[in-house]
Each structure stands twice: as C-alpha cells, then as structure tokens.
Amino acid sequence: MRLRGSRFAPVPGAPLLEARDVAVTIGGKPILHGADLTAEAGQLVAVVGPNGAGKSTLVRAIAGLQPLSGGSVRWSGVDVRELRGRTLARLRAFVPQRARVPEGVSVREAVRIGRSPHVGPLQRMTRADHEAVERALARAGVAAFAERRLTTLSGGELQRVQIAVALAQEAPVLLADEPTAHLDLGATATLARLLRGLTGEGLAVVLVVHDLALAAAIADRVVVVHAGRTIAAGAAHDVLDAGRLAHVWQIDAELESTSDGRTALHVNWLGGGAPAPPPPPFLQENEPHPEERTSAR
Amino acid sequence: MSAVEAAGPEAGKHRGRRPLAPRARQVTLAVAAAVAVVAAAIASLTLGAVHVPLSAVLDALTGQAHEGPLKQIVLELRLPRVAEAIAVGAALGVAGALLQGALANPLASPDVIGVTGGASFGAMLVLLAFPSAIALLPVGAFAFGLLATALVFALAATGPRGASITRLILAGIAMTAAFQAATTSLMTAFPDRVQSAIFWLAGGLTTTSWSNLEVVWPYLLIGFALALALMRPLDRLALGDDVAASLGARPRTIRLASALAACLLAASAAAIAGLVTFLGLFIPHVVRMASGTSAHTYVVPTSALCGAALMCAGDTLARTVAAPTELPVGPLMVLIGVPLFLYLLRRAT
Numbered sequence: 001m002r003l004r005g006s007r008f009a010p011v012p013g014a015p016l017l018e019a020r021d022v023a024v025t026i027g028g029k030p031i032l033h034g035a036d037l038t039a040e041a042g043q044l045v046a047v048v049g050p051n052g053a054g055k056s057t058l059v060r061a062i063a064g065l066q067p068l069s070g071g072s073v074r075w076s077g078v079d080v081r082e083l084r085g086r087t088l089a090r091l092r093a094f095v096p097q098r099a100r101v102p103e104g105v106s107v108r109e110a111v112r113i114g115r116s117p118h119v120g121p122l123q124r125m126t127r128a129d130h131e132a133v134e135r136a137l138a139r140a141g142v143a144a145f146a147e148r149r150l151t152t153l154s155g156g157e158l159q160r161v162q163i164a165v166a167l168a169q170e171a172p173v174l175l176a177d178e179p180t181a182h183l184d185l186g187a188t189a190t191l192a193r194l195l196r197g198l199t200g201e202g203l204a205v206v207l208v209v210h211d212l213a214l215a216a217a218i219a220d221r222v223v224v225v226h227a228g229r230t231i232a233a234g235a236a237h238d239v240l241d242a243g244r245l246a247h248v249w250q251i252d253a254e255l256e257s258t259s260d261g262r263t264a265l266h267v268n269w270l271g272g273g274a275p276a277p278p279p280p281p282f283l284q285e286n287e288p289h290p291e292e293r294t295s296a297r
Numbered sequence: 298m299s300a301v302e303a304a305g306p307e308a309g310k311h312r313g314r315r316p317l318a319p320r321a322r323q324v325t326l327a328v329a330a331a332v333a334v335v336a337a338a339i340a341s342l343t344l345g346a347v348h349v350p351l352s353a354v355l356d357a358l359t360g361q362a363h364e365g366p367l368k369q370i371v372l373e374l375r376l377p378r379v380a381e382a383i384a385v386g387a388a389l390g391v392a393g394a395l396l397q398g399a400l401a402n403p404l405a406s407p408d409v410i411g412v413t414g415g416a417s418f419g420a421m422l423v424l425l426a427f428p429s430a431i432a433l434l435p436v437g438a439f440a441f442g443l444l445a446t447a448l449v450f451a452l453a454a455t456g457p458r459g460a461s462i463t464r465l466i467l468a469g470i471a472m473t474a475a476f477q478a479a480t481t482s483l484m485t486a487f488p489d490r491v492q493s494a495i496f497w498l499a500g501g502l503t504t505t506s507w508s509n510l511e512v513v514w515p516y517l518l519i520g521f522a523l524a525l526a527l528m529r530p531l532d533r534l535a536l537g538d539d540v541a542a543s544l545g546a547r548p549r550t551i552r553l554a555s556a557l558a559a560c561l562l563a564a565s566a567a568a569i570a571g572l573v574t575f576l577g578l579f580i581p582h583v584v585r586m587a588s589g590t591s592a593h594t595y596v597v598p599t600s601a602l603c604g605a606a607l608m609c610a611g612d613t614l615a616r617t618v619a620a621p622t623e624l625p626v627g628p629l630m631v632l633i634g635v636p637l638f639l640y641l642l643r644r645a646t
Contacts, residue, residue, distance in 0.1 A: 065542055085545030093543070100401070100537030104591030106319075109535075116533055117545050147319070165536065169544070 011077025023070030046219035089117035093166030095176040114168035140164035156187025217263040333606035341613040382609040388562035390604025393577030399555035406578035407563030414473035415445025416567035425487040435568035442564030500573035500627025513565040523558035531593040586641040
C-alpha cells in the first residue's frame with residue numbers, strides 16, 4: 001500500500017495492524033497493561049469485555065488518539081508514533097462512541113469532513129474527492145437523505161452516517177467503538193450487514209461491541225479484554241465458552257449458533273454465576289458511617 | 298422502479314418545505330450583504346451635514362476632484378469613517394463566528410473570552426485617570442483587551458487537566474466580572490469625568506481621521522488572515538474532537554488560534570468603536586439562520602459582510618437621523634438588530 005504525498009513506507013509482510021503489549025496510563029491510573037490485537041485485510045475483529053475493561057482505550061490507542069505508556073502499535077509494520085495525523089487518517093478511520101451531532105450540518109457536509117485527510121491545507125476538493133464522498137454515501141445507504149440535517153436523523157441513520165464519514169477516508173481499516181449501542185434490533189442488523197459487507201470488499205473492521213451474540217455472528221476473531229489485558233483471542237466459540245463467560249462477566253450463560261447463521265446467548269439472568277451482591281444501603285442497618293461519626297463530634 | 302420515482306417523495310417533500318434551494322439561499326444572502334455594504338458606504342459618503350453628490354464622491358475617490366471643501370469632506374472626514382465602520386463590523390462578525398465555531402457554543406462572543414471587559418477597563422483607565430493622554434485611548438482598550446484574554450487562557454488552559462471549553466468560558470466570565478468591577482471602581486473614583494466616558498461605553502464611531510486605523514490595522518490584518526486560514530479546520534471540528542483528531546486535525550491548536558484571532562479582531566474593534574461587541578454575538582447567528590448552513594467557509598466571510606453592512610448603515614443613520622446631534626451607534630444597532638434577530642429566531646427550525 002502506498003499513500004500519495006506521504007513518506008509512509010510499509011514493511012513488506014508485516015500485518016496490517018498489530019498491537020503488542022499495549023499499556024496506557026491516564027492521569028496516573030493504569031487503564032491498559034498487556035493488551036494485544038491484530039487485524040488483517042478482510043477480517044472483522046470484535047473487541048469484547050465488561051464495562052471499564054479498557055476496550056475503548058485500546059481502540060483509541062490503536063487509532064493513535066491515546067498516547068501509549070508501553071508496548072507498540074504498528075500499522076503495516078510502522079510504529080503509530082512515527083505517523084503524522086493525516087497519514088494515519090488515510091490508514092485507519094475511527095468512529096467514536098458518541099460523535100457530536102452539530103446543528104445546521106447536512107449528511108453530505110458531514111461526509112465531506114471525512115474526506116479532509118485527502119485534501120491539502122490550501123487545496124480544494126477535486127472531482128475524485130467528490131466521487132469518493134458520493135461512493136461513501138451510497139455504500140453506507142445514506143445517499144437517499146444526503147441533504148437532511150444530522151439533527152433530524154434517527155439513531156440508526158446517524159450511526160450509518162458516521163460509517164459513511166469513515167468510508168470517505170478510504171482507509172483500509174475501520175475502527176468503530178460500540179457503533180450498535182443504543183440501536184434497536186433492526187438498526188443493529190442493518191449496521192451489522194453493512195460492516196460485514198465491508199470486510200467482503202477487503203476492509204479490516206475492528207469493532208468494540210457489548211452484544212456477544214452479535215459478536216459471535218459477525219466476527220472472524222473475538223478479542224476478550226478483561227481488567228486492562230487481552231485474555232483471549234480467536235473464534236467466538238473457542239473464546240466465549242461458559243467458563244470464560246462466568247469468569248469475565250460473572251454470568252451463567254452459554255453461546256449457541258445454528259448452521260443458518262443465527263446466534264443466541266442463553267443467560268440464566270437471575271441465578272448462578274455471580275456471588276450475591278451486598279444488600280443495598282437502604283436495607284442495611286441505619287447506622288452512620290464511622291467517619292461521619294467522628295466528624296460530627 | 299426508476300431512479301426518479303425512488304427519489305420522488307423525499308425530493309418533493311424537501312422542495313415543498315423550502316422555497317429556495319439551500320445553495321440559492323446562501324448566494325442570495327451573501328450577494329445582498331455585499332450590495333448592502335456598498336449601498337451603506339455610498340450613503341455614508343454622500344449624506345451628512347453637507348450633502349455631497351455621488352458624482353463628486355466618485356471624483357474624489359478616483360482622484361479627479363478639484364481641491365476644495367467637498368473633496369476634503371469626502372477624503373479626510375467621511376472616508377476614514379466608512380473604512381472604520383466596515384473594519385469594525387467585519388472584525389466583530391468574524392470574531393463571533395470564529396468563537397462560536399471554536400467553542401461549539403451558541404452563546405460565545407468576544408464577551409466570553411474577556412476581551413470586552415478588558416477593553417472597557419483599558420479605555421476607562423485612559424479616559425478617566427489620564428484624560429490628558431486621550432490619544433492613547435485605542436492603545437489602552439486594545440492592550441487591556443488582549444491582557445484579559447491572555448489571563449483567561451493562562452488560567453483556563455494550563456493546569457493538570459488541560460483546557461476544557463467549559464473552564465474557558467467560566468474563566469472568561471469571571472475575568473469579565475473582575476474587569477467590570479475595576480471599571481466601575483474607576484468611574485466612582487472620578488465621578489466628574491464619567492460624562493466623557495458614556496459615549497465610548499455606548500459604542501460608536503467618533504473620529505474623523507485615520508488615526509485609529511493607523512494604530513490597529515496590523516492586528517486586524519493578522520486577525521482576518523488567521524480567520525481565513527481557520528475556516529476549514531473549524532469545519533472539521535463540527536463532528537466533535539474525536540472525529541477531528543482522527544482525521545489528522547489538532548482541535549486544541551485550532552481552538553487557541555481561533556480565540557487568538559477573535560481576540561485581536563474584537564480588541565481592535567473596541568479600540569475604534571467602543572462597546573459594540575454584541576455585534577459579534579448576533580451577526581453569525583443571523584447568517585446561519587438566514588442561510589441555513591453552519592459551514593464556516595460560508596459563515597465567516599458572510600458574517601464579515603453582514604457585520605460591515607450593519608455597522609456602516611447604523612453609523613450613517615446615527616449621524617443623519619437627528620442631525621446635527623450624533624446618536625451613539627451601539628444602541629441604534631441594537632434597535633435595528635434585535636427585532637431582526639428575534640424574528641429569525643422564531644422562524645428557525
């Protein structure tokens with residue numbers, strides 16, 4: 001892969017994306033220590049793990065948006081720290097968990113923003129750039145409402161616009177942080193088909209996702225992040241067995257797949273797995289906290 | 298199903314709701330603003346205590362006029378004033394557009410980064426405490442405007458957790474309050490001189506020479522040049538800092554540069570015309586509401602045109618409506634601007 005107007009020199013034979021032993025410390029607090037992830041063209045990699053495990057931080061670190069305190073992230077063998085912003089923006093697109101929804105901006109204008117890494121500081125968009133924007137609008141299925149304002153869109157439509165913004169970058173890797181959060185079933189399925197379709201066209205997609213049944217259905221590889229580390233990576237059924245579900249999520253659950261592509265997570269919602277939580281404060285004895293007692297005196 | 302049918306219902310609904318296509322609306326507004334600037338400038342050059350016919354104005358501007366009072370009035374009294382009005386209006390329009398974009402806050406204006414409060418204190422310091430040095434008025438207003446903004450940024454943008462927009466705005470409001478208190482204290486200390494300060498506080502163009510512009514033109518130039526360079530980077534902030542950063546932009550740098558440009562422009566405007574900085578708040582809103590777009594590549598230059606047109610027209614009215622008394626242009630523009638603003642606000646979706 002070569003990039004026009006950039007000194008990016010990929011190492012032959014190196015994986016498209018390789019994160020090794022990534023450590024991130026934010027405000028003195030270690031968030032990640034020993035997180036690994038690799039992705040190849042045409043692969044969909046799902047990053048799963050409980051809330052606060054460090055999934056988002058890992059994806060942001062891979063994207064070059066979060067400085068590393070240890071380990072390495074390499075894009076086609078080149079260290080992410082050696083890549084300038086605009087070069088990096090042509091290697092990977094990043095869809096954040098919650099993008100801002102500005103007023104007075106149409107879908108097409110938003111997708112044009114995604115094209116900006118290809119447009120020099122003092123240049124205008126060329127015809128090729130405009131065509132790339134139209135392709136991205138069409139591929140994400142948002143061309144029909146390209147003139148509408150972002151503020152008038154539904155959650156599912158908005159999320160597909162975010163994908164279109166990313167596609168306009170024409171980068172070989174798409175990183176998305178929980179794109180299906182807050183979407184209904186239909187919108188989730190539409191987005192899943194879109195992302196899976198993109199891998200069919202040669203893109204690598206790295207997806208942070210909470211829904212394990214969804215991850216099992218669409219991912220080639222699942223990376224399990226727990227307490228800041230990658231504890232398992234591989235095919236969904238190998239890494240998401242009942243033992244790991246109990247260990248990582250503290251649930252009694254089992255993943256099921258049928259040959260026609262349906263997946264389900266059978267969860268024993270009210271029983272087993274987790275140790276009984278402490279009783280809520282209002283059920284505890286109404287006794288002031290020791291510190292409060294001292295300060296009252 | 299044909300492509301026309303597929304596009305049919307959406308496109309039809311779209312057209313039915315808006316009388317003009319978005320692009321046509323934008324072009325119409327920009328052209329109208331440009332025409333208004335020219336018309337207001339012509340009115341300002343011809344109207345006044347002495348009526349100068351348009352032909353005489355053109356002769357004077359093209360250097361074909363004979364020496365005489367008409368030429369003198371046009372070139373030495375009215376032309377500087379028109380130039381000041383256009384510069385001040387454009388500077389405030391651009392400053393507001395930059396700040397509202399950079400801080401992603403519709404309430405942002407030169408007031409919130411402290412520049413207005415600082416400039417009023419600087420002006421009052423010269424007017425009240427050192428009235429013999431009245432020539433330093435624009436310098437004082439400009440210098441304290443910059444100082445206040447620098448303090449706001451020093452307080453909000455440093456420290457362990459870096460700058461956040463909220464911290465910046467709150468620091469700006471606090472700094473404005475501090476400078477306002479200092480201004481009020483000055484006024485209490487020199488009650489007999491307050492009379493001379495009122496016109497500056499009301500806002501308006503008083504001078505009839507090039508002296509003000511001679512002081513501030515380099516800063517205006519830097520401010521406008523920065524604004525031009527920042528229009529597209531600001532558009533990239535529209536989808537939030539994460540998206541902007543992932544596209545290779547530097548949100549913090551863009552914000553700092555925008556605030557610096559806005560501060561230079563607003564301090565220059567205050568140095569020339571006193572407190573008319575509210576123009577910076579409402580001109581960009583008028584442009585966005587009337588044009589239907591928030592793209593900075595459109596809003597910034599069109600805000601410059603609209604600001605220049607309003608300031609120039611307001612100043613002409615202020616000079617002529619109750620001649621020979623000159624009304625302060627600030628309150629007059631509020632009278633014109635607020636009804637327009639409220640009308641657009643009610644209509645905006």
